[in-house]
Amino acid sequence: MSTARKLAPAGIAAVLALTIAPAAQAQTTATPIPAGSASSVAAAGRHASAQDKWFLRQAHQGNLAEIAAGKAALRESRDKGVRAIAWRLVQDHGKLDARLREVARRLHVSLPDRPSAAQRADLWHVQKRDGRRFDRAWLRLQEDAHVQTLQLIRRELRDGHSRWVKDLADDAAPVVRHHLRAIRAER
Template sequence: MRTARSHLAPAGIAAVLALTVSATTPTAAQSATGPTAAQAAGAVRPVAAPGAATALSVQAFHASAQDRAYLRQAHRGNLAEIAAGQAALRRSHDRDVREIAWRLIRDHRKLDARLREVARRLRVGLPDAPNAAQRDSLDAVLARRSGHRFDRAWLRLQTEAHEQTLTLIRRELRHGHSGWVRDLARDGAPVVRHHLDEVRTELDHHTR
């Protein structure tokens, strides 16, 4: 009897081992034809296509000629609006005009701070002053006018300036490449439109 048990024991152990291995190890067919259970459950994430991340990075960091032009022109516009607002605070005695001037200074400083940060990231150089036409337009308002005449001329100038800025914004949204710059234009549009509405309303009041 001992001899019989000694022959059967190794056979029983081998059978148990065979069952254990078959239960825990994928078959060759499973490995070749389908995902493992862990992969099917989402434990293993698919690898992104080569070059996809690189393409997104290039798009994020690249500024086209249109983007660079917008950054420079919008920056000049912000500087011109800030200067115009400061001039109105010095020259106008109308409470509503002065309130508009204060809002122009505050809002265009905020817009320009964000614009300068985007320009820095994209390595776009910015001018340090409004252009000659913008300076001449403000000088013409300041040179020969005071009181209500100054207020009307100043409001007309702000109407034209904000209409031009909206044109710049629409051009960037149609033709711009950089997502950062397009976001600047998109977020700035409602601010500029609000300024324009205020200026037009006040101009109507001053021309009655």
């Protein structure tokens, strides 16, 4: 048997190993790859479009705002239902944000370090209230925030490019819907 025939299976195995390597081991550079190539599917996860970057930043700020709002409700509210929702928001948005930060790191997307000025101002206005007025204002704020988050998710799923970012959005949607149902039930 010729040397070329002996080496051919090893060469094919090497090419297959390179083209079907797991995304976690793949290089995270955002170099464009022709659509017809074998690596185009893997590259779709590694390239962040402007929409993907916008989503990551907005969703991160939303998570930070939800965590801050949850902690505020845990400090201020005496209502068991509000406190249960607040605890769930802190837990769930913390987990969602940890995964989001990892994807942003892989895609080299810088993230803001706090909620937006509008989000901070909205929470500040809620925190000026006390008792049942606080609870009602807090629940209204959470309902609005979760409706906006679902709109953000739908936009990413429709217009996003990166598979990693779209997977984040897809996985976050049922969590956000669950929160919204709980908030509306408590109102």
